[in-house]
Amino acid sequence: MDFTLPIVNATTAVIDRVSAAFNTPVACAVVFGVHIDGYLVAGGLLIAFIVFQLSRKSYKPPKKPLCEKEVDELCDEWQPEPLCPPIKEGPQIDTPILESAAGPHTTIDGKEVVNFASANYLGLIGNEKITDSCVGALKKYGVGSCGPRGFYGTIDVHLDCEAKIANFLGTPDSILYSYGISTIFSVIPAFCKKGDIIVADEGVHWAVQNGLYLSRSTVVYFEHNDMASLAHTLEKITCGNKRSEKIRRYIVVESIYQNSGHIVPLDEIIKLRDKYRFRVILEESHSFGVLGKSGRGLAEHYGVPIDKIDIITAAMGNALASDGGFCTGSARVVDHQRLSSAGYVFSASLPPYLASAAISAVNYLEENPSVLTKLRSNVALLHKGLSGTPGLQISSHVLSPIVFLKLNKSTGSLATDLDLLETIAGQALKEDSVFVVPSKRSTLDRCKLPVGIRLFVSAGHTESDISKVCSSLKKVSASVLSNHN
Numbered sequence: 393m394d395f396t397l398p399i400v401n402a403t404t405a406v407i408d409r410v411s412a413a414f415n416t417p418v419a420c421a422v423v424f425g426v427h428i429d430g431y432l433v434a435g436g437l438l439i440a441f442i443v444f445q446l447s448r449k450s451y452k453p454p455k456k457p458l459c460e461k462e463v464d465e466l467c468d469e470w471q472p473e474p475l476c477p478p479i480k481e482g483p484q485i486d487t488p489i490l491e492s493a494a495g496p497h498t499t500i501d502g503k504e505v506v507n508f509a510s511a512n513y514l515g516l517i518g519n520e521k522i523t524d525s526c527v528g529a530l531k532k533y534g535v536g537s538c539g540p541r542g543f544y545g546t547i548d549v550h551l552d553c554e555a556k557i558a559n560f561l562g563t564p565d566s567i568l569y570s571y572g573i574s575t576i577f578s579v580i581p582a583f584c585k586k587g588d589i590i591v592a593d594e595g596v597h598w599a600v601q602n603g604l605y606l607s608r609s610t611v612v613y614f615e616h617n618d619m620a621s622l623a624h625t626l627e628k629i630t631c632g633n634k635r636s637e638k639i640r641r642y643i644v645v646e647s648i649y650q651n652s653g654h655i656v657p658l659d660e661i662i663k664l665r666d667k668y669r670f671r672v673i674l675e676e677s678h679s680f681g682v683l684g685k686s687g688r689g690l691a692e693h694y695g696v697p698i699d700k701i702d703i704i705t706a707a708m709g710n711a712l713a714s715d716g717g718f719c720t721g722s723a724r725v726v727d728h729q730r731l732s733s734a735g736y737v738f739s740a741s742l743p744p745y746l747a748s749a750a751i752s753a754v755n756y757l758e759e760n761p762s763v764l765t766k767l768r769s770n771v772a773l774l775h776k777g778l779s780g781t782p783g784l785q786i787s788s789h790v791l792s793p794i795v796f797l798k799l800n801k802s803t804g805s806l807a808t809d810l811d812l813l814e815t816i817a818g819q820a821l822k823e824d825s826v827f828v829v830p831s832k833r834s835t836l837d838r839c840k841l842p843v844g845i846r847l848f849v850s851a852g853h854t855e856s857d858i859s860k861v862c863s864s865l866k867k868v869s870a871s872v873l874s875n876h877n
Contacts, residue, residue: 488821493517496852498827505825506857508847513682513793514763515852516713516753525752526745533744541568542730545741553747557718560754561688562698566720567729568747570739572707575717576675577603578735579705582728583673584609584642591625591670592644593617595651598837600644600675609642616652616841619660626668641670647679647690651831651841653788653796655683658694662701671702681711682793687757687764693791708746712753716742767793767851770858774849777862783873784865787844796831797865798844799873809843816865816872817845824864 458466492499494510495517516522529549539545550568558566569575580603584590588609592600595616604611612629615621622643630636643665645656658674665672676689684692689706691698698704703725707717719729729736757763774795778786781797788796803809813830820826831846833839847861 488827496850496854496857500821500827503825505821505827506853506860507827508849508853508861509827509829510850511678511710511793511848512713512850512852513678513711513767513848514713514753514757515767515850516711516756517852519713519753519756521756522713522749522752525748529745529748535745536743537741539741540737540739541741542737547741547744547747549744549747549751550741553742553751554718556751556754558720560758561704561720563704563720564723565726566718567726567733567736568742569717569719569735570742571735572677572709572715572717573599574735574739575707575719576600576677576705577606578733579703579719579729580604580644580673581607582733583703583725584640588640588642589629589636590642590644591622591629593646593649593656595649595654595839595841596644596646596675597650597839598834600646601836601838604644617649617654617656619657619664622661623664626664626670630668641668642673643670644673644675646675646677647683648789648792648794650678650794651839653792653794653846655679655693655789655792656690658690658696658701662696665700672700673703673705674701675705677705677707677710677717678792678794680706681753681757682764682767683791685764686761687711708750708753711757712750714746714749714753716746716750763851767849770851770853771795771849773855773858774847774862777858778865781862781866782870784845784869787842793849795847795849796844797847798842802842806843812872813843813845816868819868819872820861820864823868824860826861826864828861828865 488500490498490500491502494507495512496507496515497504498507498510499505510517533547533549537545537547541550554566554568558564569578576599580590580600584604584607586608588607590604590607590609590611592604592611592613593616594613596604612625614625626643629641643661645661647658648655661672664670674690679693680689681687683690686692689704690696691701699722701721703719703721705717705719708714709716719726731737768791771791771793775786775790778784778795778797783800784797785800786795787798788794799809799812803812810830810832817828817830820828828845828847831843833843845865
């Protein structure tokens with residue numbers, strides 16, 4: 393039933409009556425040659441009435457203050473929002489606790505285990521020369537720096553370390569950060585701002601994701617390590633878009649992806665960079681000291697001039713047995729960060745003994761290039777030994793020190809997949825004293841790549857260590873995944 397029809401009819405009737413009254417000869421008039429009839433007068437009055445009603449102040453009843461009892465009742469009823477989401481029910485996993493250095497062999501619960509869970513690519517943890525350099529630095533400088541770099545926290549060994557890294561990589565300058573993971577998510581927002589465009593691989597790890605978020609830039613993701621997808625994305629952004637020519641544009645990738653062990657094809661990235669005029673930010677935490685003839689990273693591996701890469705970052709804990717991170721590039725790129733990068737400006741500087749350890753590690757790599765041959769030999773041996781593992785397959789690159797084992801057949805649930813992988817890792821540790829870990833992810837991590845068991849290969853591993861981890865994983869995975877497959 394239409395309720396608006398009676399209202400319309402009533403309004404029309406009122407206007408007709410008023411118009412009839414004003415249409416009498418006495419009421420009609422001519423003003424400045426315009427005939428004023430009843431409908432015009434009635435319409436004018438109606439408009440005036442509407443304007444009057446709209447301009448009136450709304451009536452608000454006077455507020456009556458709450459009495460003390462009412463205030464107490466409201467306070468008792470109020471429920472604050474929780475500070476964190478509720479903990480979901482599920483299996484509680486006890487994280488193994490290391491009781492010695494995280495070398496190729498470590499101690500857990502008083503028992504020596506073979507360690508494939510720690511990134512110690514060159515096997516330098518416990519190296520005598522590096523330990524001696526740390527002891528000397530501790531005696532000379534103490535433990536901490538007691539201040540940020542810009543506020544009395546710069547020590548000569550920091551400058552020596554920056555110069556050493558820049559000289560090793562063949563770049564004009566470099567800058568040190570106190571914490572490895574904070575390097576990339578401080579560098580990205582130092583250069584990328586709101587309104588800029590970032591094209592990033594969908595498989596980048598959480599630290600890169602956090603940097604993208606903090607930059608407030610427009611972020612577009614392309615399919616993991618897919619150059620056709622990247623080319624299509626760049627073409628879509630730039631083709632016919634005059635606005636994109638006037639804003640800063642970046643490509644953000646990892647050299648070796650922590651979430652998959654894949655190696656990015658840098659030569660193709662550089663071709664696309666030059667074609668579409670983007671800048672490249674390369675995260676080299678897992679390739680610095682690993683790839684290339686002399687361990688100088690992805691640029692050396694592909695034979696690409698390093699000045700083709702605008703910004704390079706890396707953590708020093710994976711290959712150099714130290715901590716902290718660095719960014720390297722042109723002098724302008726480095727100088728900009730000294731006043732604009734939050735992780736550099738507001739953090740206490742890297743402890744001097746860690747800077748000394750990094751210098752000694754780079755010296756060791758320069759003097760002992762054979763360590764790279766040993767690392768690659770171990771990676772190849774592990775690939776061969778793990779081939780044919782029941783229910784698992786290697787998905788990482790043959791040169792990656794991160795050997796990534798994923799399920800042949802996913803359950804369709806990330807949580808269930810992780811439970812299976814955790815069970816495999818737990819049994820390998822308990823039954824065979826082999827320490828491996830699955831690729832856990834934070835709830836904040838947006839990466840959608842498959843999870844797996846991530847093995848970090850070291851030049852310090854022996855053939856016996858590799859044989860042990862291969863036989864253990866084959867035995868345990870056959871037992872755990874027999875019903876799943």
